[in-house]
Amino acid sequence: QVQLVESGGGLVQAGDSLKLSCSASGRMFSHYGMGWFRQAPGKEREFVAAISGSGGRDYYADSMKGRFTISRDNVKNTVTLQMNSLRPEDTAVYYCAATYFDISSTSSRYNSWGPGTQVIVSS
Numbered sequence: 370q371v372q373l374v375e376s377g378g379g380l381v382q383a384g385d386s387l388k389l390s391c392s393a394s395g396r397m398f399s400h401y402g403m404g405w406f407r408q409a410p411g412k413e414r415e416f417v418a419a420i421s422g423s424g425g426r427d428y429y430a431d432s433m434k435g436r437f438t439i440s441r442d443n444v445k446n447t448v449t450l451q452m453n454s455l456r457p458e459d460t461a462v463y464y465c466a467a468t469y470f471d472i473s474s475t476s477s478r479y480n481s482w483g484p485g486t487q488v489i490v491s492s
Contacts, residue, residue: 370481371395373465383457383491389450391465391483399423399443402468405450406476407461407488414476416449417463421472428472430478455490462487 389405405420418439420427427439437492438451448465463486466479473479 371398371401371467373467373481375463375465375483375486378463378488379417379423380489381411381455383455383490383492385455386453387455387488388450389452389463389465389486389488391448391450393448393467394444398446400469401481402470402472403439403441403448404466404468404473404479405439405448405463406466407459407463408485409458409461412461412463416476419472419474420448426472428474430474448451452488455488457490457492460490488489 371393375391394458399422405417406414407417408414416430418429422439436454441448444480457462467481468479470478
């Protein structure tokens with residue numbers, strides 16, 4: 370398993386950009402598909418974006434397409450989520466997760482999770 374820690378959250382205004390990072394420790398990082406999920410107060414956790422182990426494939430939730438970009442560096446063992454044109458409805462705790470599947474949008478397929486980082490978007 371890998372251990373994950375997110376960073377980069379904060380308070381921004383609508384329309385701003387923010388870059389989240391996830392640092393992974395453990396072996397064989399490139400063997401894991403990686404994903405970002407988020408959970409807003411009073412709501413269920415939802416899928417944001419995922420990237421394959423090699424980084425060659427990515428997948429986004431419909432509401433994030435064109436605004437968010439996921440990437441990974443298998444040398445530095447990091448995954449990033451670049452978020453542009455942020456909206457108040459993007460306010461949530463964002464979680465980085467790792468899966469043995471090459472790429473997945475299903476949270477139950479992820480076996481390692483970070484503690485999360487808070488993103489607040491003011492209107």
